[in-house]
Amino acid sequence: MIIVFPRFARRFAAPVLAALFTCMVPLAQAADVREIRIAVPDLSAGTQHSGTGTVDVLRNQQLLEKAFAEDGIKVQWNFFKGAGPAINEALANGQVDFAYLGDLAAIIGKANGLDTRVLSANGRGIKQYLAVNPEAGIKTLQDLKGKHVAIFRGTAYQLSFAAALASQGLKEKDLKVINLDINAAVAALGAKQIDATWGSASLTALRDRGLAEIPLTTLDLRGAGSIQSVLVGYGPFIDAHPEVVDTLLKTNAQALHWLQQESNRQAYIELVSGLANYPQATLQDDLQGLDLSVRFDPRLDPAFLAQLQASVDLAAEHRLIRKPFKVSEWLWDKAL
Template identity: 65%
Template sequence: MPSSRFFRPLFTLSLAAALVSGCAWADDVKEIRIAVPDISAGPTPSGAGITDVLRDQQSLEKEFAKDGIKVRWDFFKGAGPAINEALANGQEDFAYLGDLPAIVGKASGLDTRLLSATARDIKLYLAVQPGSGITSLEALKGKRVAIFRGTATQLSFASALASRGLKESDYKVINLDYNAANTALVAKQIDATWAGAGLIALKAKGLAELPLTTVDLGGAGSVQTVLLGRGAFVDAHPDLTARLLKAQQPAVAWLRDEAHKQAYVDLVSRLASYPAAILATDAADQSFARIFDPQLDSSFTGNLQHSVDLALQARLIRKGFQVSSWAQPQYLNAALQTAPDATQASR
């Protein structure tokens, strides 16, 4: 086996060769299609996180305009399951996804490449009816809980339960999307729901109590999000893949700068139709420099591997896999070498 001092130059050369050879196919691409789950509560779409920043700054559009390549953003109310179907049908080239749908797709045989972390340790909340007296997951046993199945929220709930020695079968779980779950909670058709910062709006109106978050569980149930590439596209166009990762990094650096936190809150509020005060409340005690670190480091891939193993244990997937064989960090690593601020913002 070659020593590392010889292997690294060879690896760098092999990637460079792939990028050069990929240029032969670049002229065939007229459009790059990117799928995003739509979390918006209003008429304009929003994916929050890096996707909203990229769209606002037109980072990808500017990068590929010189070649006459359009960037198409497709937002899916059906979230992860709908995006996996679109990837399987060759209708999308890249996808920004939460951990569970990304894992489900891979475990089901969908040929994707794990290209970048996009967020880590996203906080989720338990919302219950006001005056219910429910303050813990244990006290919720046997109650009606709405979960958006097939999304990262489902895996988050399973992880939160496992941390307390509980399982989904201890509850009457109902599959509802986020807006429907909020409506059902207000109408007292369910006892609780588990979701993201949008639940703060219900609390602000006195329509729900939020007795528990993933922070209270020591991080159990926090969500990771990723950038995936469709395998056939990445293999055929390594140059475009590398350019997309490189073009993403200035937006990542901007997002990770704590001085931009309020500007980010205002941006997502405008796009997603969420009150800015609610988003600010959620973001107040969180480090954007840490949450939006793009690196596929051992901490991130280790958490993903734990999620794969948990998804298998909870029967959310039928077959496990090794995250190390899924990840292709070479594109991100090359991008970070030319945009170091993306990994060092606010440190």
């Protein structure tokens, strides 16, 4: 049977159908996605996975899984002990769609031609530590000249260390730098096979066991060497599924908002301690005196972008990338 619309009905049918189709497009696009794949550096010292910060809150509260459940989209978390370099390789091979990264790894990926977009700030002013062999007599960065120092190359730790050295008029070439991942560096320092290493709060566990000293942190350098972290997405995925990215960003901001609340400080410490196998005292010391509302601010505000641009320029200056680029051209146009 053929239904014929009266003339007055035909007048309104086209715009109504057009509007209906427009509303259905995002739903159709979301339906094309069955899974989102997220890459995270595995910072755990134990058997469970931990990315600390936003990642641990998202996973513990199942925020992304709940946000995407209605669309039937699964969330796959991929943890990499190889940190930034391994994650950049996964992005290049199309194996992941999003990644939580420290500044240098994200910068190297972009500089090497990876089509990524910065979606959100994920952490700012993250404190770093110099851990040294108690018998090496190291009290300042100047004392590192000619010493064997372990650095995890290709990660935010390398750029952080370069910035810290630069603040004291030093460069890597003034030292004997060895490339070791965090766990290997901790083992080597504990066994007195190296003189020092540079990294996160996990190094204080060596101090607490009497195996290392912590003569300084980035706070002693007026912030020089502190790390920024970002959430980036794979360009082709973002272009094809902006509505999925929008949901992810809103949920990511929800986790960051939880982290910004002073009332959640102890709950966060207990969460990371349980997942990453860090002593609670280590995390309490690391966060002591810090304004959580600043540390976990998701905005890509001028201050954060200026620091990220400074990191790009420093990476180029130290030949960690071939040439600098404009951070303003790296952002997703709908980013926070």
